[in-house]
Amino acid sequence: MPFKALWITETGSGKFERNIVERYIDDLPAGEMVIRVHYSSLNYKDALSATGNKGITRKFPHTPGIDAAGVIEISRNERFAVGDEVLVTGYDLGMNTCGGFGQYIRVPASWVVKKPENYSLKDCMIIGTAGFTAACAVYKMELMKLQPEAGPIVVTGATGGVGSLAISILSKAGYEVIAVSGKSNAQDYVTHLGAVRLEPRDFVTDTSQKALLKPKWAGAIDTVGGNTLATLLKGCMPEGCVVSTGLVSSPKLDTTVYPFILNGINLLGVGSAETPMNVRVTIWEKLASQWHIKDKLPAIAREVTLDELNTTYIDNILQGNIMGRIVVNLN
Numbered sequence: 001m002p003f004k005a006l007w008i009t010e011t012g013s014g015k016f017e018r019n020i021v022e023r024y025i026d027d028l029p030a031g032e033m034v035i036r037v038h039y040s041s042l043n044y045k046d047a048l049s050a051t052g053n054k055g056i057t058r059k060f061p062h063t064p065g066i067d068a069a070g071v072i073e074i075s076r077n078e079r080f081a082v083g084d085e086v087l088v089t090g091y092d093l094g095m096n097t098c099g100g101f102g103q104y105i106r107v108p109a110s111w112v113v114k115k116p117e118n119y120s121l122k123d124c125m126i127i128g129t130a131g132f133t134a135a136c137a138v139y140k141m142e143l144m145k146l147q148p149e150a151g152p153i154v155v156t157g158a159t160g161g162v163g164s165l166a167i168s169i170l171s172k173a174g175y176e177v178i179a180v181s182g183k184s185n186a187q188d189y190v191t192h193l194g195a196v197r198l199e200p201r202d203f204v205t206d207t208s209q210k211a212l213l214k215p216k217w218a219g220a221i222d223t224v225g226g227n228t229l230a231t232l233l234k235g236c237m238p239e240g241c242v243v244s245t246g247l248v249s250s251p252k253l254d255t256t257v258y259p260f261i262l263n264g265i266n267l268l269g270v271g272s273a274e275t276p277m278n279v280r281v282t283i284w285e286k287l288a289s290q291w292h293i294k295d296k297l298p299a300i301a302r303e304v305t306l307d308e309l310n311t312t313y314i315d316n317i318l319q320g321n322i323m324g325r326i327v328v329n330l331n
């Protein structure tokens with residue numbers, strides 16, 4: 001039986017075309033698990049792959065989609081049975097392995113996580129790579145023993161995917177969250193997710209030559225990079241944690257060693273795609289228990305079809321016009 005998939009083809013002289021086509025399971029790469037995908041979600045990386053970015057996807061034609069949640073149709077691994085509800089985020093899915101923007105994927109069993117019982121397949125994709133990344137950031141802060149009593153945590157890019165989920169998880173974990181956003185009308189949104197207040201991007205932009213600023217936060221989850229990340233380090237309270245997850249403004253970091261050697265600041269990183277399976281399972285267990293955020297998910301998500309993804313949302317995320325998460329219904 002054919003299935004539907006978004007299909008990116010190179011048309012010559014650096015141009016790429018995307019269409020929804022019919023494909024067959026036999027066309028998919030080798031793997032132990034065939035999964036019928038019910039939901040996927042849109043991440044910035046997917047939009048880059050869908051527009052021919054060879055830093056993400058080396059070979060075209062290709063189906064992007066770094067996130068997928070669905071039901072196992074064929075299993076050649078004893079850990080999983082036909083009919084199990086599962087999810088896959090990261091590894092090579094959607095990069096050089098055909099991904100979640102198709103109704104079927106075939107992947108190694110080592111990439112597959114069982115769906116937590118108290119989330120639906122759709123919930124898992126609202127969380128997806130963005131929420132998993134945010135959860136990895138909170139997990140790393142907690143490994144450094146950062147406690148809610150230490151002070152407020154800043155979340156930058158607050159209305160984006162990682163930012164929205166970071167606010168929700170931090171607030172559920174008991175932290176006071178300051179949301180930093182370029183959208184002055186996002187007050188109600190970030191407050192609903194659990195932030196205590198909204199600040200403009202200037203709050204974390206410092207153009208002075210000072211090595212340190214008056215400390216205002218005990219930690220930060222940063223999606224922005226560049227001057228924002230440098231400012232977060234300068235303005236962090238002693239022994240605080242700043243987690244770098246993204247680069248929406250810049251991949252550069254121009255800083256001094258003073259935040260580290262005078263204030264003992266911990267600069268932590270998250271590379272969610274290659275998170276080892278034992279840590280993945282721990283983090284999904286936390287998302288299903290003390291960081292359970294199901295009540296926040298409806299406000300974060302917009303559900304779209306594969307057609308709408310193709311015609312509208314891939315372009316929107318590239319233009320920075322998305323608030324929250326775009327979930328793709330492949331049913």
Ligand code: NDP
Pocket residue numbers: 043044045129130133156157158159160161162163180181182183201223224244245246247248249270271272273317320322323324
């Ligand atoms: P989104 O596009 O959903 O959100 C990004 C948000 O950043 C925007 O909504 C906006 O929020 C803010 N923003 C956009 N442009 C700028 C700018 N020039 N300066 C300051 N803020 C800006 O992206 P995601 O949340 O999914 O991803 C965020 C970053 O994290 C990306 O760089 C992505 O590549 C990275 N990422 C990293 C992962 C990892 O494993 N490390 C995994 C997933 C994503 P607002 O208007 O509220 O300020």
